[in-house]
Amino acid sequence: MRIHVADHPLITHKLTVLRDKTTPSPTFRQLVEELVTLLSYEATREVRVEPIDIETPVAPTTGVQISSPRPLAVPIIRAGLGMLDGFVKLVPSTQVGFIGIQRNEDTLQPETYAKRLPEDLSNRQCFVLDPMLATGGSLAATVDYLFEHGAQDVTAICLVAAPEGIEAMRKAVGDREFTLVVGAVDAGLNERGYITPGLGDAGDRLYGTAE
Ligand SMILES: O=P(O)(O)OC[C@H]1O[C@H](OP(=O)(O)OP(=O)(O)O)[C@H](O)[C@@H]1O
Numbered sequence: 001m002r003i004h005v006a007d008h009p010l011i012t013h014k015l016t017v018l019r020d021k022t023t024p025s026p027t028f029r030q031l032v033e034e035l036v037t038l039l040s041y042e043a044t045r046e047v048r049v050e051p052i053d054i055e056t057p058v059a060p061t062t063g064v065q066i067s068s069p070r071p072l073a074v075p076i077i078r079a080g081l082g083m084l085d086g087f088v089k090l091v092p093s094t095q096v097g098f099i100g101i102q103r104n105e106d107t108l109q110p111e112t113y114a115k116r117l118p119e120d121l122s123n124r125q126c127f128v129l130d131p132m133l134a135t136g137g138s139l140a141a142t143v144d145y146l147f148e149h150g151a152q153d154v155t156a157i158c159l160v161a162a163p164e165g166i167e168a169m170r171k172a173v174g175d176r177e178f179t180l181v182v183g184a185v186d187a188g189l190n191e192r193g194y195i196t197p198g199l200g201d202a203g204d205r206l207y208g209t210a211e
Pocket residue numbers: 076077078079080101102103104108110130131132133134135136137138139165193201202203204
């Protein structure tokens with residue numbers, strides 16, 4: 001597993017506003033979109049491209065285009081949906097598959113309630129979107145599913161991660177091709193499995209369900 005922790009003042013600034021409990025949902029949504037765009041730049045560093053011949057108004061030249069099969073973005077519903085628009089703006093040719101997982105707040109185990117993904121993921125580069133990596137259960141279940149269906153490599157983009165979740169992912173993926181791109185690594189998890197200091201329940205804050 002490879003890990004990239006963003007070290008950029010603009011990302012840290014935006015994360016600080018996101019963490020602030022007085023930040024209202026509309027601003028929270030906007031910031032999530034901006035942050036995913038910044039993190040996607042790093043996450044797509046190794047997106048597969050192939051040469052293409054074109055003509056500029058001045059001369060023929062060779063550029064690149066995103067290769068087939070196209071990358072697949074997989075937001076983990078609900079909170080991951082808040083990251084989808086930002087990713088698609090950066091990679092408009094991406095395909096999108098959906099997975100719905102809710103963490104059981106008593107056992108902290110992931111419970112999958114929806115899946116709408118291409119059946120065959122052979123040769124696919126997949127980009128999983130979820131703002132929070134806490135115990136790692138939800139992300140590990142998603143990444144396992146993608147590899148089991150043939151994904152070639154998987155990159156997860158998370159805004160905030162706990163060291164416990166990063167360690168769990170290391171164990172879960174073993175030597176498979178997995179990259180984690182995160183905006184920040186926080187101190188740890190509290191007794192309810194929430195990232196601390198974190199930003200609270202990302203889904204609730206995105207969709208206003210805790211207000
Ligand atoms: O690393 P874990 O311990 O599995 O926790 C992280 C998961 O928890 C949150 O989703 P949640 O279960 O709150 O669902 P929601 O997005 O519908 O609110 C978050 O978006 C992750 O999917």
